[in-house]
Amino acid sequence: MPDAMSAPDPHPPAPQPLLIGAMAGACPQCGAPTLFSGPVRFAPSCRACGMDYGQFNVGDGPAAFLTLIIGALMVAMALILELKVHPPLWLHLLLWTPLTVAAVMGSLRVAKGALLILEYRNKAREGRLIARDREA
16 A cells, blocks of 8 residues: 555645746745745756756746846936936946846846746647658
């Protein structure tokens, strides 16, 4: 008779809403907050259920888009501040540099987590070419 502790759960947990799971760094399989091992680095696997995160390919797409979007927002806010208040240049550097880095790092973590969760939920895998025999 199989042990009840080792038997797979017949009722897996309901998936969290996408953004909540991404912000929490939740494993898409078990929901434990084990997705990241650093600020934006994925852990090799889930410490709770053992799911291998290396099978997913998030890539650098989120980084490129977020850098451009957040960069445009920061430049727009810096221009508005400059036109309304005229602060010295050193204040712009002191304000916008860390704010931009923090915004990119924070949103990158959420975007990468969301993309990995979506890959898991949609069973996304790399494409494969199917060889077809053609008769002449």
